[in-house]
Amino acid sequence: MHLGHASTYLLAWLQVRATGGQLLLRMEDVDRQRCKASFAEAWREDLRWLGLNWDREVAPQSTRGEAYQEALSKLQSAGLIFACRCRRKDMEEAVRAPHEAWGNYPGTCADKGFPFDGAVAMRLRYTAEALVLRRADGAWGYPLAVVVDDGDQGVTHVLRGQDLADSESSQAFLHQALGYASPSCLHAPLWLGPDTQRLSKRHGAMSLRSLREKGWSAEELLGQIAAALGYIPDPSPCHPEDLLTAYNTQPLRKEPVSHAEVLPLWA
Numbered sequence: 001m002h003l004g005h006a007s008t009y010l011l012a013w014l015q016v017r018a019t020g021g022q023l024l025l026r027m028e029d030v031d032r033q034r035c036k037a038s039f040a041e042a043w044r045e046d047l048r049w050l051g052l053n054w055d056r057e058v059a060p061q062s063t064r065g066e067a068y069q070e071a072l073s074k075l076q077s078a079g080l081i082f083a084c085r086c087r088r089k090d091m092e093e094a095v096r097a098p099h100e101a102w103g104n105y106p107g108t109c110a111d112k113g114f115p116f117d118g119a120v121a122m123r124l125r126y127t128a129e130a131l132v133l134r135r136a137d138g139a140w141g142y143p144l145a146v147v148v149d150d151g152d153q154g155v156t157h158v159l160r161g162q163d164l165a166d167s168e169s170s171q172a173f174l175h176q177a178l179g180y181a182s183p184s185c186l187h188a189p190l191w192l193g194p195d196t197q198r199l200s201k202r203h204g205a206m207s208l209r210s211l212r213e214k215g216w217s218a219e220e221l222l223g224q225i226a227a228a229l230g231y232i233p234d235p236s237p238c239h240p241e242d243l244l245t246a247y248n249t250q251p252l253r254k255e256p257v258s259h260a261e262v263l264p265l266w267a
Contacts, residue, residue, distance in 0.1 A: 001046040003206045003265065004161070004191035004199040007225050007257070011188045012159040013052045013240055014247040023053075024153060027060035030140045035062070046208045050218050051240050058153050061145045068140045071148045071178055072122060072133055080177055081133060083114035084121040105130040129170040147171055151180030162187040162254065163198065189229070190256040194266070198256070211265065224265055228257045235264075 001009075016023040025044075029035035040060070047054070075081050086108055105123070107130065114120060122134040124143070133144040150158065165187045175182040193203040204210060211221060219237035227235035230253055231246035259266055 001043055001208050002191075002199045002201075002203065003208070003211075003225070003262070006046070006050060006208060006221070007191060007229065008159065008161055008188040009047065009052055010050070010222070010225060010240060010243075011186075011229070011247075011252070014243060015157060015159050015186065017240075018244055018248050019157070021157065022055040024155065025054040025057040026149060026153075027057075027062075028142065028146065029060050029062045030142055030145050032062075032139055042209070049208070049212070050222065058149070061140070061149065064145065064149065065140065067148050067152060068134075068144055071144060075124070075133070075174075075177060076116065076122075078177065080125050081122050082110055082112075082125055083116050084109040084123045084130075084132075085112075085114055086121070124170065124174065126170050126173050128173075129167060131167070131170050131174075143167065143171060143174065147174045147178065147180065150183055151175065151178060155183050156181075157186075158183045159186045159188055162190050162256075186252060187254075189253045192256050192258050194259050196258075206265070216265070221265075224262050228261045229253050235262075 013023060015021075025047075027035075027040045027043075029040065072081070084105075086105075107127070109123070110125065110130065116122065119136045121132050121136045122141075123130040123132055131143040132141040134140055149155070168185055172182045190198045191206075193199055193206070199206050208221070217237065219239060220235075222240065223232065223235045223237045226232045226238055226243050226246075230250060231243045232238060
């Protein structure tokens with residue numbers, strides 16, 4: 001977990017605690033190659049350290065294949081998916097040319113009528129963004145998994161990164177197509193490194209584990225996050241509960257948080 005993850009989870013925690021809801025912890029581990037059980041346990045450890053408790057943990061996505069297949073079959077019966085044979089190289093070449101509005105996908109295979117068997121990706125027939133619902137290697141796409149999970153687990157409110165705001169319309173379409181009510185969505189500000197790119201693995205110094213090893217306490221770290229989000233006037237140590245009043249009275253920050261706003265953490 002890096003600083004941006006911690007900030008987003010803090011905002012989700014505040015949202016739920018402010019409204020009297022239940023906070024669910026869900027391990028979104030559909031990526032078979034990158035996800036390991038040890039990573040999930042590291043997240044739990046980081047959240048406990050920060051004092052960001054959850055009410056219950058739901059089934060990880062790696063165990064939910066049957067539910068996703070049922071949803072995919074329903075969409076297929078409704079004519080809402082198509083088979084795509086595009087390779088990464090095909091995609092890169094196609095998006096350089098003018099094309100219809102398919103988000104980052106140029107719609108190459110949308111009307112080809114390819115059979116659904118074999119090594120083909122399953123895409124949503126939604127022209128704003130033809131989301132991949134199942135990859136050619138059989139791995140489930142995050143957009144399908146998260147919509148089915150939200151529907152089955154009774155999720156009513158979602159808070160995710162600002163970078164995912166553009167996918168809300170296609171996810172709302174998926175919710176409706178599968179008979180689910182769309183959850184209310186808020187978007188957390190992104191955290192940027194000195195290279196002006198959002199925090200990721202390449203910014204290893206911003207992992208909570210590395211910050212702990214440098215001697216930062218959970219309260220000090222939360223103070224830095226809270227000040228950057230505008231909930232306290234200066235980065236003094238605090239606890240999550242201290243921020244509830246500010247969360248209820250101040251609008252959610254939209255613009256990204258630059259590294260310059262939390263320079264002590266980069267020392």
